[in-house]
Amino acid sequence: MLKTVCHLAREAGNAITKVYDKEIPLNLQHKKNHSIVTAADIAAHKIIAAGLRALTPEIPILSEEAPLSWEARKTWKQYWLVDPLDGTKEFIQRNGEFTVNIALIDQGQPILGVIYAPILSIMYCATKKEAWKEYQGHHTKIHVQELHPPIIVVSRSHIDSELTRYLHTIGEHKIIAMGSSLKFCMIAEGKAQIYPRHGSTNIWDTGAGHAIAVAAGAAVHDWQGKELDYTPKKSYLNQGFCVSVIPKENLLKVV
Known part of the structure; x- marks a missing residue:
């Protein structure tokens, strides 16, 4: 298949x-x-x-x-x-x-x-x-790879105040800007360690990337620490999320 x-x-x-x-x-x-x-x-x-x-x-x-x-x-x-x-x-x-x-x-x-x-x-x-x-x-x-300092991949089109605040609080890091679901793939192949997204997305924007990132060893969770869920809902929207190879407890401390 x-x-x-x-x-x-x-x-x-x-x-x-x-x-x-x-x-x-x-x-x-x-x-x-x-x-x-x-x-x-x-x-x-x-x-x-x-x-x-x-x-x-x-x-x-x-x-x-x-x-x-x-x-x-x-x-x-x-x-x-x-x-x-x-x-x-x-x-x-x-x-x-x-x-x-x-x-x-x-x-x-x-x-x-x-x-x-x-x-x-x-x-x-x-x-x-x-x-x-x-x-x-x-x-x-x-498969994913841990690096210190981490490389953070961000959207070319969605840099907002929440993301800016997050980047200021996370500590030493490097940034790569990338379009589309390729950000999930950067995490999956070990070229980045964190992909933070604070704004909403549609479920079709994340489903395939979610599958690939998780299969490669990453976690995909919302800012409360819960894995994204694609069970049918009235809305097509996901709320903010983070894709990472870093334990979510460490990431959520700075949200």
């Missing part, structure tokens, strides 16, 4: 690249919630949704580009969670830091995750206990 999902992510990435390379018009629009959608988002969604339906017709799909009502979702025990193009701002700014995200959720927890960065030609994937990176034909098992 993981191999097939990776293939779907790569196909979706190829469709995104055609828009990125201007072979297909961007067709930028604004949704009702003021977020941006492009032809790349829609093309990737259609490829992934069709592929997942063929692979597992019994498992429902929740995609950013096809949100479903609470009534339709409230009894789900297992479902696919998809962000066809995570990092639309990075896509428009043409910095390459955007991804295709696919996760399988079971009993509220992500048990499979795939993140593909088409412009960077990097694939990250995970089952419940192991995570891998594929780059330039090499398929490598990845």
Whole structure:
């Protein structure tokens, strides 16, 4: 199943690249919630949704580009969670830091995750206990790494007062700014140790990265110390969270 999902992510990435390379018009629009959608988002969604339906017709799909009502979702025990193009701002700014995200959720927890960065030609994937990176034909098992001082990876688009306060109180550290769910992957492959996020995110922004980070040995928890939960809720939002290889008791002391 993981191999097939990776293939779907790569196909979706190829469709995104055609828009990125201007072979297909961007067709930028604004949704009702003021977020941006492009032809790349829609093309990737259609490829992934069709592929997942063929692979597992019994498992429902929740995609950013096809949100479903609470009534339709409230009894789900297992479902696919998809962000066809995570990092639309990075896509428009043409910095390459955007991804295709696919996760399988079971009993509220992500048990499979795939993140593909088409412009960077990097694939990250995970089952419940192991995570891998594929780059330039090499398929490598990845795991977290502790460093002192820690490297903190932060969002390019969401640096706010809470994050600034957190960084001032955490002690000696280094910072890397990164777009999209690649921040989870930086933790998973040992290139960073902490990813703090104080603002809310949608569940499709975090599901695949959560699976990969945890499989590589990291923890993904909210600022009260509870692991993020993807059990269907009326809202699609996660509250703030932290991905880290440092014991959460040490991190929560400075919140």
